[in-house]
Amino acid sequence: MSVHQLGRRGVLCVTVAAALAGCGDSTGGSDTDAGTGTDSSAEPSTSAGTSDAQTSSTGGETGSTTGEETTGATATTTTETGSTSTGEDTESATDSEGTTGDPPLDLDALMEGLEDPYLRVYEGAGDGGLGHVTYFGLDTESPEFLALEPQEQAKVVKIQATSLHSALLQPTEEHPGAEVTGALEVTGDDGVRRQELTLKLPSEWNGRLVVLGAPGTRSEFSNEAVLTPWLLARGYAIVSGNKGMTNAGADGNATMLNQAHPTAHWGEMMIDMGLWAQARLEAATQVPAPPVYAAGLSNGGYQVRRALELDHLRVGQGEPRLFAGGLDWSGAYWPDARAMDTDDDQEVSPAEFAAANHLVSTNERAALTMGWLHAPDTLNTPAGYAEVPPYSAAHPAMLDGGFSAESALIWGAYSSTFDYLKDYGLTEFKGVGYYNITAYVFRAELLGHDAGQSLAYSCYSDGGDEPPPFYPWLEQAQDGGWTPESVTWALRNANTGEFSAPLISVHGQRDGLLGLQANAIAYEDAILEHGDPDMFRLYVIEHGGHVDLHSDGGLDFDANGMFGDEGAADSFTIMQPYAERAFDYLVAWVEDDAPAPPGKLVATDPVADELDASQLSFE
Incomplete structure (x- = not known):
């Protein structure tokens, strides 16, 4: 493993490709228990934290592809790596054998602290890579699916059940690296917080970590086509969790109707993931405390807001800050007592x-x-949709409920x-x-x-x-x-609007599920009244909806029993590139001391969507 400087950000970048290439040769016992997928004869790896850690690999240039699961140990390999002196401006490439002079990459360390940990190394050459780009359209009755290990089959099912991205941004690029899945359990003052998660470490790691919140009540793979591909392409390690639940309680997880008030823990679960993943990356790569960012869509955006607020409280109590900054994409806002106590009786x-x-x-x-x-x-009704504006009789009540008039196009579809x-x-x-x-x-x-x-x-x-x-x-x-x-x-659950790390919010003007006024403007008002407005930016994206899948126009917008015949896609802007651009602004704000542009309504052309974040400007 070679360690070199990233450049202008001065952040350590760890190239793990060389170490990962050897993971196709797995070591452990000579026998594999077919019933459990674990080694039945060798001693368990103490660094994995449990006795049933599982490791798999799709192979590498110098490693064999066995398709078998092992105890999680990895082999070293002879490879060509580049080395850079972190104290000099010059850089040289050398041929080296093994990883002499560099800290060893310990993949087993990524599994510590998880229940039922499972490690998979992806070559990124036909296996879908860390972003699982081959899993989106994989037929679950096909021989290819049936040949997958059970853990990989579970990923396919979860990924296909949680897609929220636009068809215009279907991921195709494969990124090599290592992925760990398992359950993280943390005991707090008010009980146990348990969530299933996935941690992705790309081969070309840029030395940073992003903690992703989950939209809705979806799985840990719900961001797989939303933010994950763009982040992986830029070298970010990513950890994402399911908030301890899945829709309908799939896979034995809790549901919203479990009587345990699960939403009370959603902010803390972001902190749990961040602390765990930061420590695991440090242990695995020998890079001290990677900087951590938070990002999330919808309920995941709420998680980001709440996590930064809770992190602010932690800092006030003398604990080190976890989050360097956060990106809230169309997050839900829960007002606190100060916003709802209209008679000022303190309750x-x-x-x-x-x-x-x-x-x-x-x-x-x-x-x-x-x-x-x-x-x-x-x-x-179709007649109501055809009105100008759509559903004109509904506007007074809908606007009082915090929805924008521009979101009327989708009111019927969401009903x-x-x-x-x-x-x-x-x-x-x-x-x-x-x-x-x-x-x-x-x-x-x-x-x-x-x-x-x-x-x-x-x-x-x-x-x-x-x-x-x-x-x-x-x-x-x-x-x-x-x-x-x-x-x-x-x-x-309430948001306070009080945080002390930069936070950027992007919200669609046409968001018909989490209305602009009730969720974005109201949160901005709370920050203006109780927080630090200098640490916040709100970008309202003209014509933007709630999730890009719906902005593709495939819903029954006019209740005529047909899908997509209204041509609504030309009225909605795809939000994902704007969220990506906002994340770049966030990182520059944190690492280059370059504050993001002032908040504003960002003009867009919904007929000709700009899909390349690098071409966008909020100036």
């Missing part, structure tokens, strides 16, 4: 919480305003997103959309209800012609159906 009542704009209330208001798709008085599933035998999804399902599951989470207890206000249909309980229950609920205890849990 937030259920009525005050019901009146405030937050993730639950804004989605409930949108669902009630647009109406159930199959109700006679619904606004979600009935999953209704089509009823035609495939899933009648419970009749009339279900992002608005009512988001409001339902987050309400149940705050109330501490399971699936049975939440039936009274469920968004799911019985397949008949009457709206589900969600609608009549909300219309008659006193104080919005909230209790003092549920308000207490909501306040545990």
